[in-house]
Amino acid sequence: MKLSVPEYIESIDPYKPGKPLEELEREYGIRDSIKLASNENPLGPSPKAVEAIRAGMESLHRYPDGQGYGLVAKLAEKLGVASENVVLGNGSDDIIAMLTRAMLQPGDEAILPQPSFLMYEITVRSAGAVPVFVPLDDSLAIDLDEMLRRVTSRTRMAFLCNPNNPTGTVFSKKQFRAFLAGLPPEVIVVVDEAYIEFVRDRDCARGINYLDADRAVVTLRTFSKAYGLAGLRIGYGVMRETLSKYLHRVRLPFNASSLAQAGAIAALDDEVFLQKTLHLVQEGLKYLFKSLDRLGIRYFPTQSNFFLIDVARNADDVFELMLREGVIVRSMTSYGYPNYIRINVGLPGENERFIRAFEKVLAGK
Numbered sequence: 521m522k523l524s525v526p527e528y529i530e531s532i533d534p535y536k537p538g539k540p541l542e543e544l545e546r547e548y549g550i551r552d553s554i555k556l557a558s559n560e561n562p563l564g565p566s567p568k569a570v571e572a573i574r575a576g577m578e579s580l581h582r583y584p585d586g587q588g589y590g591l592v593a594k595l596a597e598k599l600g601v602a603s604e605n606v607v608l609g610n611g612s613d614d615i616i617a618m619l620t621r622a623m624l625q626p627g628d629e630a631i632l633p634q635p636s637f638l639m640y641e642i643t644v645r646s647a648g649a650v651p652v653f654v655p656l657d658d659s660l661a662i663d664l665d666e667m668l669r670r671v672t673s674r675t676r677m678a679f680l681c682n683p684n685n686p687t688g689t690v691f692s693k694k695q696f697r698a699f700l701a702g703l704p705p706e707v708i709v710v711v712d713e714a715y716i717e718f719v720r721d722r723d724c725a726r727g728i729n730y731l732d733a734d735r736a737v738v739t740l741r742t743f744s745k746a747y748g749l750a751g752l753r754i755g756y757g758v759m760r761e762t763l764s765k766y767l768h769r770v771r772l773p774f775n776a777s778s779l780a781q782a783g784a785i786a787a788l789d790d791e792v793f794l795q796k797t798l799h800l801v802q803e804g805l806k807y808l809f810k811s812l813d814r815l816g817i818r819y820f821p822t823q824s825n826f827f828l829i830d831v832a833r834n835a836d837d838v839f840e841l842m843l844r845e846g847v848i849v850r851s852m853t854s855y856g857y858p859n860y861i862r863i864n865v866g867l868p869g870e871n872e873r874f875i876r877a878f879e880k881v882l883a884g885k
């Protein structure tokens with residue numbers, strides 16, 4: 521029997537995550553491989569989070585607090601907002617899905633930078649809405665002016681990613697203010713700040729500061745990157761209450777598990793781990809950039825824990841050859857950059873291993 525599938529669901533390409541280490545080791549019979557493909561924290565999880573999760577296991581027979589009272593209150597206090605402004609998600613992906621599910625309907629348009637995080641397109645299409653893609657500018661930054669030019673009477677949402685994945689660029693406060701001023705007030709602005717902790721540019725815009733703007737600005741944050749909790753699945757959105765109440769209508773009742781809530785609360789107090797992570801990333805970037813300079817390889821500056829490298833040949837081939845060396849990188853072919861790969865900073869030994877393997881692959885040995 522042929523299933524009757526909505527055309528807009530038929531049009532979706534499933535999300536392709538970075539290749540898992542276990543899969544590489546199974547397929548290639550390799551041991552001790554490393555992964556620099558998913559912008560994860562190479563230090564592991566925050567130790568305080570692990571401790572809290574262990575303690576939380578005693579209560580696994582209970583459903584979690586659906587509203588996430590403790591974590592929401594802690595985040596609200598830290599960010600200087602009200603609890604009603606914070607919605608927890610099973611990763612920040614979940615907030616993106618709730619936003620599109622609650623606020624878009626078939627025929628609506630959402631403006632997306634391209635390339636950027638792939639889940640925007642997937643969730644917009646899932647709602648039957650139309651993604652309107654706006655290419656990055658020549659410096660691989662989000663082209664906010666061009667995004668404004670693409671607004672129509674059907675535009676309901678605009679996605680921004682700051683820093684942008686996969687290019688690592690940020691937009692400034694001034695650019696963001698001009699963007700908001702040029703946008704019709706009914707358009708919901710989503711600012712995805714999954715990597716905001718890594719940003720050093722003081723002029724980088726932060727969505728939270730625009731919570732009281734004359735339109736809905738949603739800021740997305742996650743514990744998956746700087747806090748090292750990607751496997752736990754916990755993220756959040758900060759938005760005006762008139763919007764958060766609709767997200768709660770479509771939110772699955774226990775979308776943030778009890779362990780995720782406990783781990784995140786503890787991670788927020790683990791300032792030592794956070795600082796260690798940020799230091800590791802900055803030192804790692806210095807080493808990687810210096811090594812790539814030595815090899816005469818072009819790369820792109822970044823405000824995040826990942827960056828693009830121009831391999832000046834087919835990126836899928838380089839991805840494959842690096843796999844054979846036990847190093848997982850991300851080919852940017854599916855993001856529209858057939859000659860670029862993206863890597864994230866690893867531990868010092870992993871960064872060195874990457875450079876050794878990369879040198880070998882480039883030399884065709």
Ligand SMILES: Cc1ncc(COP(=O)(O)O)c(C=O)c1O
Nearest residue numbers: 611612613637685714742744755
């Ligand atoms: C820009 C961006 N936003 C959101 C996410 C999703 O993160 P989470 O693990 O919180 O769902 C990612 C993950 O890679 C990302 O790169």
